[in-house]
Amino acid sequence: MPYSGSAAWSNSRGVESVLDRWLKSNIVRPCFCADEHLGGAEAKVVPFPEGLSEPLASALQKRGINALYTHQARAFQLARERTRSHAVVVATPTASGKSLCFHLPMLEALRDDPDARGIYLFPTKALARDQEASLRELMTHAGIATSAIVYDGDTPGDARRAARERSRILLTNPDMLHTGILPHHTNFARTFQNLAYLVIDEMHMYKGVFGSHVANVIRRLLRVAAFHGSRPVLIGATATIGNPREHAARLFGLPEDDVELLAESGAPRGDRRFFLFNPPVVNAELGIRASYVKQAVMLAADLVRAKVPTLIFGHSRNNVEIMLRYLRDKVAPDVDPARIMGYRGGYLPEARREIERALRAGELLAIVATNALELGIDVGELDAVICAGYPGSIAATWQRFGRAGRRGGLSIAVLITSSAPVDQYLAREPGYLLGAPVEEARIDPDNVEIVIQHVKCGAFELPFARGEAYGGLTAEETGEALDFLAQRRVLHETRGTYHWAADAYPANSVSLRSVGWDNVIIVDVARDKAIAEIDWRGSHTMLHEQAIYQHDGECWQVEKFDYENHKAFVRKVEPDYFTDAMTYTNISILEESALGAATSSSDWPSGWGEVSVVEKVVGYKKIKFYTHENAGYGEVFLPEMQMHTTAFWLTIPERICAEIPAGRTAAIDALRGIGIALETVSTLALMCDPRDLGATLGDAHENEDGASLPRKAKGGPTAGYNPTLFLYEHIPGGTGLSQRIFEQRETLLARALRLIERCPCPGGCPACVGPADTEHSRKDVAVDLLRRVVATA
Numbered sequence: 001m002p003y004s005g006s007a008a009w010s011n012s013r014g015v016e017s018v019l020d021r022w023l024k025s026n027i028v029r030p031c032f033c034a035d036e037h038l039g040g041a042e043a044k045v046v047p048f049p050e051g052l053s054e055p056l057a058s059a060l061q062k063r064g065i066n067a068l069y070t071h072q073a074r075a076f077q078l079a080r081e082r083t084r085s086h087a088v089v090v091a092t093p094t095a096s097g098k099s100l101c102f103h104l105p106m107l108e109a110l111r112d113d114p115d116a117r118g119i120y121l122f123p124t125k126a127l128a129r130d131q132e133a134s135l136r137e138l139m140t141h142a143g144i145a146t147s148a149i150v151y152d153g154d155t156p157g158d159a160r161r162a163a164r165e166r167s168r169i170l171l172t173n174p175d176m177l178h179t180g181i182l183p184h185h186t187n188f189a190r191t192f193q194n195l196a197y198l199v200i201d202e203m204h205m206y207k208g209v210f211g212s213h214v215a216n217v218i219r220r221l222l223r224v225a226a227f228h229g230s231r232p233v234l235i236g237a238t239a240t241i242g243n244p245r246e247h248a249a250r251l252f253g254l255p256e257d258d259v260e261l262l263a264e265s266g267a268p269r270g271d272r273r274f275f276l277f278n279p280p281v282v283n284a285e286l287g288i289r290a291s292y293v294k295q296a297v298m299l300a301a302d303l304v305r306a307k308v309p310t311l312i313f314g315h316s317r318n319n320v321e322i323m324l325r326y327l328r329d330k331v332a333p334d335v336d337p338a339r340i341m342g343y344r345g346g347y348l349p350e351a352r353r354e355i356e357r358a359l360r361a362g363e364l365l366a367i368v369a370t371n372a373l374e375l376g377i378d379v380g381e382l383d384a385v386i387c388a389g390y391p392g393s394i395a396a397t398w399q400r401f402g403r404a405g406r407r408g409g410l411s412i413a414v415l416i417t418s419s420a421p422v423d424q425y426l427a428r429e430p431g432y433l434l435g436a437p438v439e440e441a442r443i444d445p446d447n448v449e450i451v452i453q454h455v456k457c458g459a460f461e462l463p464f465a466r467g468e469a470y471g472g473l474t475a476e477e478t479g480e481a482l483d484f485l486a487q488r489r490v491l492h493e494t495r496g497t498y499h500w501a502a503d504a505y506p507a508n509s510v511s512l513r514s515v516g517w518d519n520v521i522i523v524d525v526a527r528d529k530a531i532a533e534i535d536w537r538g539s540h541t542m543l544h545e546q547a548i549y550q551h552d553g554e555c556w557q558v559e560k561f562d563y564e565n566h567k568a569f570v571r572k573v574e575p576d577y578f579t580d581a582m583t584y585t586n587i588s589i590l591e592e593s594a595l596g597a598a599t600s601s602s603d604w605p606s607g608w609g610e611v612s613v614v615e616k617v618v619g620y621k622k623i624k625f626y627t628h629e630n631a632g633y634g635e636v637f638l639p640e641m642q643m644h645t646t647a648f649w650l651t652i653p654e655r656i657c658a659e660i661p662a663g664r665t666a667a668i669d670a671l672r673g674i675g676i677a678l679e680t681v682s683t684l685a686l687m688c689d690p691r692d693l694g695a696t697l698g699d700a701h702e703n704e705d706g707a708s709l710p711r712k713a714k715g716g717p718t719a720g721y722n723p724t725l726f727l728y729e730h731i732p733g734g735t736g737l738s739q740r741i742f743e744q745r746e747t748l749l750a751r752a753l754r755l756i757e758r759c760p761c762p763g764g765c766p767a768c769v770g771p772a773d774t775e776h777s778r779k780d781v782a783v784d785l786l787r788r789v790v791a792t793a
Helices: 005-024 054-062 070-080 099-112 125-141 157-165 174-193 208-228 244-252 292-305 317-331 349-361 394-401 421-428 430-435 448-461 475-487 536-542 654-659 664-686 737-743 745-758 778-790
Strands: 032-038 087-091 117-121 148-150 169-172 195-200 233-238 259-262 272-277 281-283 310-313 340-343 366-369 384-388 411-416 491-494 497-500 519-524 529-535 548-551 554-562 567-573 577-597 605-624 630-635 641-651 693-702 708-710 722-729
Touching (some): 005 292, 054 125, 070 087, 070 259, 099 233, 117 174, 125 349, 174 195, 195 208, 208 244, 233 244, 244 259, 272 430, 292 366, 292 411, 317 340, 317 536, 317 548, 317 577, 421 664, 475 491, 519 536, 536 577, 536 605, 548 567, 641 737, 654 664, 664 722, 664 778, 745 778
Parallel strands (some): 087 259, 117 169, 195 233, 272 411, 340 366
Antiparallel strands (some): 491 497, 519 529, 548 554, 605 630
């Protein structure tokens, strides 16, 4: 049962009792480096707008809705006035009722026109399923005798046929639209002929390479719709980002003037108490702090015992499973373990849906999740959110905190910082998190490598006519792309028309995420039953033989990893340790896009360009539960994983290494520390996720002109070569971050120097250059090197 008013009052008392305990605690209170009260806001409502039919108004009233928030009413009017605006984008905070902004105009269109159709695009299957249930309920209450069906990889064959033939609203995701619908658009002719609305929800998820691909999928959809004779109104919904209108225009392929932006929310907002919690130092010499994972469990346990519904976010699958296990143990026997659940990628669809149902029904006291619950899935009524580690962006942080406080009462938001440099920077400068602008979403749909793939897919769907312009390309540029494909016999030109000429099915070979997306199935050998699945890249670190795979707070040991057939066979065990994979990285340059001095006052070589990054899991550590001590090591024998991406590099000339009093080895170690600091300041300056960048060392040689260039060989500094620091993008193909680092290198290097100099540690710590592992101070040598390159000494 959903929480009642009396339960809400009871939980409000629970929140206040936990706050009182924390603020009086000599353990918790000293760790708070920020304690902010964020005031709430009253709802801004208006009567049902003109044009909203009586059946729909009645359906809303059955849900307890007797008026609309101002942004909902305005979105309804704009979407219905199709001549005024071709696209509407709603950019309001989490839990502000964005779904009604597109449900209401869509359902009115169904009532007005018996042939009208709609397509809803969601970034995940779970969100589509969640919205399907809500939409069907609203349609039933409104007396609309038609169906809305999810069409994705989990949809059975019979349901797919019904969706193609009878469904008037298709709810799908970009991957299925790309590979399963657009290439077979003739099977969906009735939908495309009468497409009234195209809804793109959670637009902030479509950024970088993924967003650039999705923008092209939308271009192809609109091209197919035009062929069938329709021109749908586009409705976008997004959480708060810095450039919602610009992002929508690029994603939709429209001029900004054709996009109406609604950014002022009329939804109420409850009071929120925000804390920034920095774990205590346990090793002052090395600057090491207590485990942020354990600290998150400690605070969550207080909330769970007080019966405060809580959501705990972890960075990774392993973190989620460890916190789930620890939290269940800590509150036992007072709390039933079944009321504390995990939620992450890899859980099977039926398991995820059962957890989602229990969340909505208020049956769970706590859920430990990855960013899978960051999106707008209905999570019921929560009063507290704990983030174990900085999520990577300000937008994601507030998106997560917005999952609590939907009742309108007081809620708690806690960010627990890890030892990572970015986290420690926020702990020293909490005002940055509270005052910095929200990040912008950036895409490049006209990237040559991306757009050429979608021109191929578009040609398979419909022939191109000479003189036709595709997306943001001019007719001339489109013609050049078509001629390029024709020269390679992918297309065939006949009388000014380009037809598909290859046997292959192009969409199947174009991944929207530019990485392998085949999943590995995990099989319990004792029952011969699949218990979970995991993405291909993640399988290398989590499913190597002898790995401890954690699932729902329990442990399985991997007995066999069938690499070729993408299956891992596991057996349930009860170890006192878990495993953590060790990865070795090599980097080599494929193409130099730009070269130059690191700063105007130095001759240190730097550059950016295309690189090949090879990662190989070489072993694993056994780590004791609770104490987190190393209990041993093991070897792993798996093939390498190769990624083509872009990188920025900075080389120390050998003569500088010779001038360092501590010696060449110390200089190389300090360069590794500079990489940590430079990665930190770059992440904040470019407003990107820390996981978007990686740092490693390589080496360089001198060319015929005496210039020091990174050599095209395996990474790792070698005697006689110039040590080189690489900052590379983790996303295949890159998103332009490395180029921006190169362009801003002088400023970023100066900021890295200030970060290291201002760190209070004596010789290096995780917050600046990492703990020193040599007899010399990594911090001092790093400062010496950076002062030379930025000429401040």
